[in-house]
Amino acid sequence: MSLEKELKLKQLYQLLPESVVAPSAWFTANGYSSQLVYKYVKNGWLTKLGNGAYIRPASIHEWQGAVLGLQKLAELPFHVGGLSSLNILGYAHYLPIGGEKTITLYGEKTPPAWIRQMESPSFTFHKKPLFGDLGLKKQSTSIRNWQITISSAERAILELLYQVDDKGITFKFVSEIFESLTTLSPRLLNELLQNCSNRKVKRLFLFFANYYSFPWAKHISKTLDLGAGKLQIVKDGNYNKTYMITVPKEFNA
16 A cells, blocks of 8 residues: 555544444545545445445444434434433433433434444434424533534423324333433423424423422423313323323323
């Protein structure tokens, strides 16, 4: 290898940390042609990962590296949210979810094929609920102290409530997580709830906030629009007149 080519490869390794997935467009933007990338793969200096993405050889396939590739290198507006974000923030660590092998991402666009094709870790994608950038935060990673964008606990619990149904996240599962949410920001919660158009999310949130009677709950707006009509959240439950939802009988609606 010539000195110039060796320096080019060293520069690539400086730009691209181990475990971070880099899309094809990133290489082009940084002066690495598709022919050169092909040569790196052929010589074992890069490993192809799915359709149109690459990683340094012998790298551990961490979910953080895939998310950094999506957010930082591909510059796509996806964030870690829902249960995954609550896990990161320490609110769901005691639940039996096995280190969470599937990471939940939120974004309005169609995710690239390479991340949809990943199996370990794997990712699920959701477009709703929509809050724009409200309630997002930066979280440090173990990869060169690069940061990923995740939902705050306030936003994440609303995202999780959106998934509550007979075939998704259960009422009881959410109740266990909600019980640990003792220090939420009522200011941010009010902003999020005012921007929430989903009546199920708002009704469930207010039910749990009232049920656990956290200090922050008394600062939640009393003028939220909860919509009209009854909602069956669980089958064979009790009907709560205040929030117009059915809840498990043990919650004494």
